Amino acid sequence: MANFLGEFECKLDSKGRIALPAALRKQLPPEAEGRLVVNRGFEQHLVLYPLPEWRRVTAELDGLNLYVKKHREFVRYFHRGATELELDGSGRLLLPRRLLDYAGILDAVILLAYAHRIECWDPTLYDQLLSNEPADFAGLAEEIMGPANRPEPDEDRVPSFRDFPPAPPNSRH
Template sequence: MANFIGEFECKMDAKGRVMIPSGLRKQLDPAAQEKFVLNRGFEKCLVLYPKNEWEHISAEVNKLNQYVKKNREFVRYFYRGASELGLDSTGRILFPKRMLDYAAVEKDVVLFAYSNRIEVWDKSTYDGLLTDEPDDFADLAEEVMGNAGNKGADELS
């Protein structure tokens, strides 16, 4: 499983191509063969998955019971617009215009890499998201991560 890390500011050319920074390309698993799947993300960003990671995620989604209406709705939305992309000979990715429109991505782009994905953000949207930092990040961290690694803590008392 990939474990990306980093935040990369890039420029998109007039054709919708972005050069993937070398620091990020070095983190790619050779099994991905420089192929990706681009998908809609949450909060109006795009998500770029290495092809081998997409296969794992897609397999999980495909396990959902298709007789449950919410599952079908989720699957349709999840796969809507998904596109297989590859790096060109100069290390650029050409993003489909429809997907760029969805995320309002223009010239200045931030690639936010974490876990097994790379979020693609319009820089101004990304900067705005980060200025909305919770009043007390420590409280949020405790709420979200407070019990991480404390298996059986209740059993000790």
């Protein structure tokens, strides 16, 4: 699956719809057939996944042991609010009001497209997030992406979040 790329400013109409920019629609994988899943992000934003990517992510979650309380809690919280959406004939998505309220999105949305997802942010929260750039971004890049922290590549497997070391406690993401 190709990686998304771009940052887009969109308006929310009175019904809670956004018109997905044409440049972003072109990046949707054909197998998604215009279907996406919207869900809460880890911070106060929403995440759009093309349906095949959502299925891949949830298949990974299916590997968790649901007899372990932390696993159950994570799976429940991760799925909370998840809603399947379909682009209408005008290339719009109807975002659920409850999720818009969670993300603080009122009338404008910033779409940040990267990797296999599209984040939906309230413009004020997005600007605040980006204004908190680490003082030593180059040092952070070395720490996160440096050769000592990267797993050995395996050509037959897509990397998983389990491949990377956990963030230290009380760190900012």
